[in-house]
Amino acid sequence: MAEVFLSAIAKTVLGKIVSLAFNVNPDLRKLKETMSRIKAVLLDAERKQYQDEKLRLCMEKLKDIFYDAEDIIDDIRCEDLRKQVVKHPNVNLKVRFLSSCFLPLLFSLRMDEKIKGINQRLDELATEWNSFNLGPCSENRLVFHRETLSSVNSFDVLGRDDDKANIIDLLKRPSEDGVIAVIPIVGFGGIGKTALVQSVYNDDHVATLFPLKGWISVSDEFYLHRLLKLIVKAINVGENCDGSFDDLQNRLRGLLNGKRFLLVLDDVWNENRAA
Numbered sequence: 001m002a003e004v005f006l007s008a009i010a011k012t013v014l015g016k017i018v019s020l021a022f023n024v025n026p027d028l029r030k031l032k033e034t035m036s037r038i039k040a041v042l043l044d045a046e047r048k049q050y051q052d053e054k055l056r057l058c059m060e061k062l063k064d065i066f067y068d069a070e071d072i073i074d075d076i077r078c079e080d081l082r083k084q085v086v087k088h089p090n091v092n093l094k095v096r097f098l099s100s101c102f103l104p105l106l107f108s109l110r111m112d113e114k115i116k117g118i119n120q121r122l123d124e125l126a127t128e129w130n131s132f133n134l135g136p137c138s139e140n141r142l143v144f145h146r147e148t149l150s151s152v153n154s155f156d157v158l159g160r161d162d163d164k165a166n167i168i169d170l171l172k173r174p175s176e177d178g179v180i181a182v183i184p185i186v187g188f189g190g191i192g193k194t195a196l197v198q199s200v201y202n203d204d205h206v207a208t209l210f211p212l213k214g215w216i217s218v219s220d221e222f223y224l225h226r227l228l229k230l231i232v233k234a235i236n237v238g239e240n241c242d243g244s245f246d247d248l249q250n251r252l253r254g255l256l257n258g259k260r261f262l263l264v265l266d267d268v269w270n271e272n273r274a275a
Contacts, residue, residue: 006059007046009066010039016073020080027115031069034122038062041134048132053271056131057126065121072114160196167200171209171262194266201264212261218268228252231263 019034050055167183175181185193200206201215216235224242228248235255243251 006063006066007039007042009063009070010035010042013066013070013073014078015113016070018194020073020076025112027112027119030119031115031122033068034119035066038122038129040136044134044136045108045132048134052132054128058128058132061125063124064149065118069115069118072111074116076111081113135251160192160199163196164199164203167196168203171200171206196266197266199264201226206262210260210262212259213263214261215264215266218265227265234263 014032016036017028020028038061045055045059049059083110107251167185170181170183173181201213207213212235214231216230216234218227225245225248228245229242232248232252232255234254
């Protein structure tokens, strides 16, 4: 998966800016206002990026800027904490003397320059970002389905042999009677979860373990009826996928009863996508 969770990053950085003691800094205030405007349309951007390669690349640039901004804010927060510790009445004179050598004025000037640099990078990206005509949108808005496939390019999973072996080892373990084993693979978008699972899914040993396999791309909208149709079709390509919810359930039970099967649900989202 290659999702760019800019909304989560922006939310984190904005929260840290708000928590700063000297939020009167004009450059910091400008950064907060700019990021707030960007955050307001990020949901729309995240949903459109799969159809617009230029937008996706622009979001990658924003992600780098946001991470750099977060590093700067963390440095400022650490300095605020240092000042609080030094002012505490229980801090001895030796610690006070050492801390006075830190040259807080020089630190503030350096941080101001870094914040100005972040604002300048955002200003340079503003024309491109505004050209996508993004707007605020509801969580309930219809979204684009990003389909993933079970096939894999071996170059996408370099250096993941240990992870692959661990997952296969989990698949080999016997399940308790009546209990379907679930192996969750979670993490931020873009770290290679889908490619790793594709590698496991296409492994020859896994094919021997599971005579029935199915790969389902869930995407952002979780409709159980739709998923049942996809699962039935994946397990048995020639099976009729029409019918009511109960019909599909009974048909799926008939297909899987007494058999070992592997079902991959890819691209599953949290209810709160920023969590």
